Amino acid sequence: MKKTGFLYDERYLLHDTGPNHPEKPERLKAIYRGMEDAGLLSKLTLFQADPADMKWIETIHSKEYIDRFETSCRSGITVFDYPDNQMCAKTFETAVLAVGGVIKAAQKVISGDLDNVFCAVRPPGHHAEHGSAMGFCYFNNVAIAARYLQIECHINRIAIVDIDVHHGNGTQHAFEEDPEIFYYSIHQHPTFAFPGTGRAFESGNGPGTGATRNYPVLPGYGDNEYHGLIQRDLLPVLEHFSPEIILVSTGFDAHVDDDMSDITLSTQGYSRLMERIVALAELYAGGKVISVLEGGYCLERLPELAANHVKILLNQ
Amino acid sequence: MFISKVMTKNVVTIDKDADISTAQEKLSKHGIRHLPVVNENDLLIGIVTDRDIRSALPSSQSTDKDSIAKIASSKVEEIMTRSPISISPLDTIQDALLLLQKNRFGALPVVDDQGKLIGIISTRDLLREFIEVLGLNDPGTLLCLLVEDKIGQMKKIVDAVSEEKISFGSILVSRYWEEGKRAVFPYLLTQNIGPLKTKLKNMGCSLLDPMDWYRDSHPK
Known part of the structure; x- marks a missing residue:
């Protein structure tokens, strides 16, 4: 059994998105309950977050944006940049804790305290851009952690695999010109799904050309398509890149019961996808995986999906 | 223009x-x-x-x-x-x-x-x-709807979208191979599409699988 960490912090529940918003605190409670019900809590190393040092957030977001976010938040504004981004007075602090938690997870994996980790954070991050919030995301947790690993831990082959059903525009844009950080995203085709980026021809720029890969999946497709693309594409591409660590932007919203998309991945399909990612990490990255929660809104399915996800990390 | x-x-x-x-x-x-x-x-x-x-x-x-x-x-x-x-x-x-x-x-x-x-x-x-007109540079979601080809259908869709406080990026209306039906494609500036889809379904609007959209005739 692996030494698997589980980042869970009740302060992540304080980001209040108001009534009827899908990105709600109950998501994390459902995930925690899933771990509890599956008897996983005793097998996991639980830890809480520390607030991030702002210097790491500034590696991805502009100072102007960070200040604007903090000021808007403290002034009591409840909608930020787009109507999708509902927030409360605690949102800024919570977002800083989400980043801090993922950085702490990265430290624990690099130091060898943990083999791998699942970070149940809110707010999510992969849509957050250099200078704007988008799609329920404020700070790009995964992108900031990747920069931390690159700068502080001198890791120069980092793979980010984004399995959220939406394209992680923020993450892609952060590393489009960086050949050391490979961004691989599988998502519903951008003609149909938010945010409308992540087309197959977007493959990086300048020195980063080839280190971005997008695999759009058409509405209605699910297990077979995902399985095929893992074999045909994800495995050979990551084998060639040979990452030292794999970060996973984990969204559970490609599940057939999640109404945020038209992708029909089954519970087993999700497990199969994660098993392959973990197997890849075993082969090339010494098993080092940092999985970070992005989307996933079906409260009935989240407990089982998250528990299965963590069982795979535990190699149980 | x-x-x-x-x-x-x-x-x-x-x-x-x-x-x-x-x-x-x-x-x-x-x-x-x-x-x-x-x-x-x-x-x-x-x-x-x-x-x-x-x-x-x-x-x-x-x-x-x-x-x-x-x-x-x-x-x-x-x-x-x-x-x-x-x-x-x-x-x-x-x-x-x-x-x-x-x-x-x-x-x-x-x-x-x-x-x-x-x-x-x-x-x-x-x-x-x-x-620009399609709104492709703005983050959004495309809905694919099939409605009856009669006056007032669009109002229902617009009302439902407005009730959910969602903005339109663009909207396209197209022919559909089956007589008496129209395909409507609203491009909506939101990620939060689930509740609206449920609302539209309850109103009797069918969600069209884009793979099944043929403009003029259904292939044999």
């Missing part, structure tokens, strides 16, 4: 007495394919395209250096299209789309009512506008 708003205003032009090699250099320097030919008063008298030049020059296999040099130094006037079809700044993008398609052109010179060249509109300009 109007050509004057979307045309390229700084047009690269050429004189009728310039030689073909100069025209060719201008095209490649500016990365363009059309050179309007104007006289000293900026009146449009012709147009020369990269294709006109390619067909005038001998093939690259040709070894007759004298003949290559001779053709390259011949005048633009000899190969240009005289009195080309042009468009007015007060014509519309729709006019340009139809005119370009009908004549299989890649660009149209824009002239004022005195015949003076004031711009050029190319398929490139129209593509940019089309991307």
Whole structure:
């Protein structure tokens, strides 16, 4: 059994998105309950977050944006940049804790305290851009952690695999010109799904050309398509890149019961996808995986999906 | 909407007495394919395209250096299209789309009512506008709906979207192979599409699988 960490912090529940918003605190409670019900809590190393040092957030977001976010938040504004981004007075602090938690997870994996980790954070991050919030995301947790690993831990082959059903525009844009950080995203085709980026021809720029890969999946497709693309594409591409660590932007919203998309991945399909990612990490990255929660809104399915996800990390 | 708003205003032009090699250099320097030919008063008298030049020059296999040099130094006037079809700044993008398609052109010179060249509109300009009109640069989600082809359907959709406090990026209405039905494609500036989909379904609006959308006839 692996030494698997589980980042869970009740302060992540304080980001209040108001009534009827899908990105709600109950998501994390459902995930925690899933771990509890599956008897996983005793097998996991639980830890809480520390607030991030702002210097790491500034590696991805502009100072102007960070200040604007903090000021808007403290002034009591409840909608930020787009109507999708509902927030409360605690949102800024919570977002800083989400980043801090993922950085702490990265430290624990690099130091060898943990083999791998699942970070149940809110707010999510992969849509957050250099200078704007988008799609329920404020700070790009995964992108900031990747920069931390690159700068502080001198890791120069980092793979980010984004399995959220939406394209992680923020993450892609952060590393489009960086050949050391490979961004691989599988998502519903951008003609149909938010945010409308992540087309197959977007493959990086300048020195980063080839280190971005997008695999759009058409509405209605699910297990077979995902399985095929893992074999045909994800495995050979990551084998060639040979990452030292794999970060996973984990969204559970490609599940057939999640109404945020038209992708029909089954519970087993999700497990199969994660098993392959973990197997890849075993082969090339010494098993080092940092999985970070992005989307996933079906409260009935989240407990089982998250528990299965963590069982795979535990190699149980 | 109007050509004057979307045309390229700084047009690269050429004189009728310039030689073909100069025209060719201008095209490649500016990365363009059309050179309007104007006289000293900026009146449009012709147009020369990269294709006109390619067909005038001998093939690259040709070894007759004298003949290559001779053709390259011949005048633009000899190969240009005289009195080309042009468009007015007060014509519309729709006019340009139809005119370009009908004549299989890649660009149209824009002239004022005195015949003076004031711009050029190319398929490139129209593509940019089309991307803008569809809202493709704004983050959003495309819904694919199938409704009955009768008055009032669109109101229902717009009301439902408004009740969910969602903004429209664009909306397209199209034919559907089955008589009495219309396909509607609202592009909505949100990620939060779940509750609206449920609402539309409850209203009797069917969600159309985009893979099943055929405009004119269903394939056998």
